[in-house]
Amino acid sequence: MNLMKKYLGLVLLQYFRLLAKTKLAQWNPEIIGVTGSAGKTSTMEAVAAVLADTKQVKTSQKANSESGIPLNILGLYPKSYSGKDWFRLAIAALPALFRPVSTVDTYVVELGIDGPTPPKNMGFHLGLLSPDIGIFTAVNTVHGQYFEPWLQSKGVTPNRATVLAAIAEEKGRLITTLPGTGTAILNADEPLILQLANKTKATVLTFGTSESATVRLLNTTHDSGTTFSFRANNAAGEIKFPKYLLPAHFGMSFAAALCVGLNSGLSLQDSCTSIEQHFQLPPGRATLIEGKHDTTIIDSSYNSSPEPLIDFLHLLQAAPGKRKLALLGDIRELGSASPSEHKRVGKIAADICDAVFLVGPAMHAHVLPPFEQVQKPAFVCSSTLDAAKKLDQYLRPDDILLVKGSQNTLLLEIAIERLMAHPELAEELLCRRGEFWDRERKKLTA
DSSP states (O other), rough: OOOHHHHHHHHHHHHHHHHHHHHHHHHOOEEEEEOOOSSSHHHHHHHHHTTTTTTTTTTTTTTSSHHHHHHTTOOOOSSSHHHHHHHHHHHHHHHHHSSSSOOOOOEEEEEOOOOSTSSSHHHHHHHOOOOOOOOEOOOSTTTTHHHHHHHHHOOOOHHHHHHHHHHHHEEEEEEEETTSSSEEETTTTOOHHHHGGGGSSSSSEEEEEEOOSSSSEEEEEEESSEEEEEEEEEEEEEEEETTTOOHHHHHHHHHHHHHHHHHHHOOHHHHHHHHHHHHOOOTTTEEEETHHHEEEEEEEEEEOOHHHHHHHHHHHHHHSSSEEEEEEOOOSOGGGGGGHHHHHHHOOOOOOOHHHEEHHHHHHHTHHHHHHTTTTOOOEEEHHHHHHHHHHHOOOOTOOEEEEEEETTOOOOOHHHHHBGGGGGGHHHHSOSSHHHHHHHHHHHH
């Protein structure tokens, strides 16, 4: 039965891809592909914001996978991911070809990959899409567990260095396959990404804190909000968000988007202004939410990887609040790097947090010990719901709580909904809404 379901799934996937490829040929937009181990969604949204006043832009919102992208091109969206729902999508896909061709001239698409082999790799995406601009945001060990057996099959010993190199190479296919008329936008701070400049025919622009970057992130400051400062050639620009406390890695997403602006002939400050006016922060990335007991929640519950989590911990340290608390869920798909990465996070968290609430075996095993060593409160939670109950008893006025973890089966937004001062706003403010995710959350709270 499982083999039959897998076969039918692959047939359905090829059906969607064939129709999406035909639709793309009718549509023929400029395609901007965004890949990386972190920051893809915020970069995609920032690029759309930069181009909002000069282009007709569509993003692959909530669609970055081998099935999500072709459905997004066809204008279709899953509701429940059930067999009945896939049948509905299959029936609706063919008529999508005969709808009027979109007037949108630019498609900004997030290219997520989970491994080195089809259909989860970059090559599979590039069989459907031929990007004109490629952006590579960052590389870390997320999804490393899927690269380790592949490396072993090639006779290579999996370790942090070889896994990172393999991930960078696979994601980097977006860059190395760009045409000579295209543009590659690379993170100048990461050598594994920057070396792709020598492997592409495309024009290369870079972003980062490096002095050599085309768009340089100079500074990130926090007061009542967040200000990012940039320089490109002799021009300076600022992006101010008075209502958001954003960690420094958002500045890297904005810097990448500013490169797109320069490539389109826009001035640095004009692009900064467009981001201020049009950038929409997706739920669960860095939203400030009013919590129960006169507290503040920093909601970054959508997903997690090591470097962004460390950035958020430093943001928590700088944020106003009597006690700095964190609800942390496992960082998944790190493979053999999981113990060392969680230990690294644990040491930093123990320096910054007054108390921590831990969900998941990796957090329990590797983040708990540093708190025990410095004799700070650390609560082992059996589930996200258990964490919510413990936090409800622990929170005091003026506390600030960071919530961050990988999605998978953790769904930390369950805790946030129970800790919000206004839970009636959950549908508006929290991530993973809809019938499918409602059902998944119910499994964890029944």
